[in-house]
Amino acid sequence: MSVSRVVVVGAGLAGLQTVVALRSQGYAGSLTLVGAEDAAPYDRPPLSKALLAGLTDSTALEADWSALETDLRLSTTVTSVGDGVVTTDRGDLPFDGLVLATGAEPRRLAGAGSALTLRTRADALRLRTALRPGVRLVIVGAGWIGAEVATAAVAAGARVTVVEALDTPLATALPVEVGGRTASWWAGADLRLGARVAAVEPDAVHLAGGERVAADVVLLGIGARPTTVPGVEVTASGAVAVDEQLRTSRPGVLAVGDCAAWTSTRYGTRMHVEHWDSALRAPAVAAANLLGGAQVWDPVPYFWSEQWGRMVQYAGHHPAGDRLVWREDAERWAAFWLAGDRLVAALTVDRPRDLVQARHLMERDATVDAALLADPSVAVRSAAS
Numbered sequence: 324m325s326v327s328r329v330v331v332v333g334a335g336l337a338g339l340q341t342v343v344a345l346r347s348q349g350y351a352g353s354l355t356l357v358g359a360e361d362a363a364p365y366d367r368p369p370l371s372k373a374l375l376a377g378l379t380d381s382t383a384l385e386a387d388w389s390a391l392e393t394d395l396r397l398s399t400t401v402t403s404v405g406d407g408v409v410t411t412d413r414g415d416l417p418f419d420g421l422v423l424a425t426g427a428e429p430r431r432l433a434g435a436g437s438a439l440t441l442r443t444r445a446d447a448l449r450l451r452t453a454l455r456p457g458v459r460l461v462i463v464g465a466g467w468i469g470a471e472v473a474t475a476a477v478a479a480g481a482r483v484t485v486v487e488a489l490d491t492p493l494a495t496a497l498p499v500e501v502g503g504r505t506a507s508w509w510a511g512a513d514l515r516l517g518a519r520v521a522a523v524e525p526d527a528v529h530l531a532g533g534e535r536v537a538a539d540v541v542l543l544g545i546g547a548r549p550t551t552v553p554g555v556e557v558t559a560s561g562a563v564a565v566d567e568q569l570r571t572s573r574p575g576v577l578a579v580g581d582c583a584a585w586t587s588t589r590y591g592t593r594m595h596v597e598h599w600d601s602a603l604r605a606p607a608v609a610a611a612n613l614l615g616g617a618q619v620w621d622p623v624p625y626f627w628s629e630q631w632g633r634m635v636q637y638a639g640h641h642p643a644g645d646r647l648v649w650r651e652d653a654e655r656w657a658a659f660w661l662a663g664d665r666l667v668a669a670l671t672v673d674r675p676r677d678l679v680q681a682r683h684l685m686e687r688d689a690t691v692d693a694a695l696l697a698d699p700s701v702a703v704r705s706a707a708s
């Protein structure tokens with residue numbers, strides 16, 4: 324069936340990329356992009372990096388709206404998806420093709436209404452204003468957001484305490500032997516590992532052991548959960564369930580970016596990542612499939628983080644691995660996960676070339692020589708056997 328009335332829900336990176344891809348793939352019908360925020364699409368990674376550090380105020384994504392011939396409806400929230408129609412808080416929109424790109428929203432703790440979170444530009448500007456020299460910032464969670472905010476806050480002269488329930492930083496993303504190696508980076512902050520939060524008040528965080536950590540500002544960095552709209556099937560973890568072609572349970576409705584969990588043949592499991600690279604690239608596949616194609620989305624996922632003066636990059640899916648190989652070169656190290664002799668994931672610290680080469684090996688499903696991979700004087704691509 325050919326489509327002539329397409330609605331895209333969510334005006335973030337994935338929503339904008341969907342609109343761009345539809346037009347560049349020749350779609351000439353009507354196109355509406357609906358976004359709950361009041362701002363045109365902007366980029367989120369700089370919010371916890373350059374914007375928080377005061378190096379920029381704008382992270383707007385470039386778009387030629389007149390060339391895109393798109394009806395951009397901001398400050399409009401889609402409340403449900405039905406057969407051929409989405410309901411918004413400003414009326415109904417009929418469609419014959421729909422792409423959900425509703426992203427994710429920060430998790431909160433019960434009773435922590437006064438605490439800040441970081442997802443939007445407004446959140447980042449509010450946090451930046453609070454980061455004055457001497458201010459006592461308590462960050463709950465030593466994950467990616469916690470690490471990046473702590474980096475910026477320490478640089479701004481704030482007194483930073485980070486409270487993490489698990490025993491290593493980045494513990495929900497990385498196994499302890501890898502995350503544990505990053506703990507020494509946090510020297511500028513008071514990093515409390517294995518510390519459970521009992522309660523958050525406007526001026527303090529109370530730990531389960533009874534300790535009260537005084538705070539001027541509390542930031543929750545405890546992860547995000549997918550934002551979904553009633554009317555499509557979701558996974559147990561709450562993401563929009565899509566197949567390998569990014570199609571939801573409802574005909575004519577696809578989903579991309581942080582809100583979607585796709586079926587991966589490569590890893591033999593359903594994948595859900597909240598990575599900029601997926602939001603950038605999946606929309607081209609969704610657009611092609613909305614226009615009658617049958618493309619498969621099955622990438623080697625990629626993510627980066629800039630923290631404590633380091634570029635940390637990750638590609639692949641390490642739960643698929645059964646063996647960890649280290650590549651040591653002082654502060655610039657890497658960890659590789661192998662399944663048998665196949666490379667399935669890599670984490671690199673200030674080794675961008677290694678990461679690019681490792682990702683190519685994974686995309687080729689290459690087998691590798693672990694001893695060569697461990698040797699920093701050998702190019703990663705040369706470890707392919």
Ligand SMILES: Cc1cc2nc3c(=O)[nH]c(=O)nc-3n(C[C@H](O)[C@H](O)[C@H](O)COP(=O)(O)OP(=O)(O)OC[C@H]3O[C@@H](n4cnc5c(N)ncnc54)[C@H](O)[C@@H]3O)c2cc1C
Nearest residue numbers: 333335336337359367368400401426580581597598599602
């Ligand atoms: C502070 C921060 C730093 C990050 N740093 C990195 C990084 O270093 N590396 C990396 O790989 N990734 C990073 N990410 C993740 C990356 O930014 C996301 O993966 C990417 O933004 C996802 O894009 P998206 O379009 O799927 O979702 P979003 O960017 O969340 O956009 C979704 C949009 O949909 C809107 N929306 C939601 N529901 C509705 C509705 N019902 N109706 C209408 N509109 C709706 C939302 O308001 C939002 O504007 C970072 C994220 C944050 C928040």
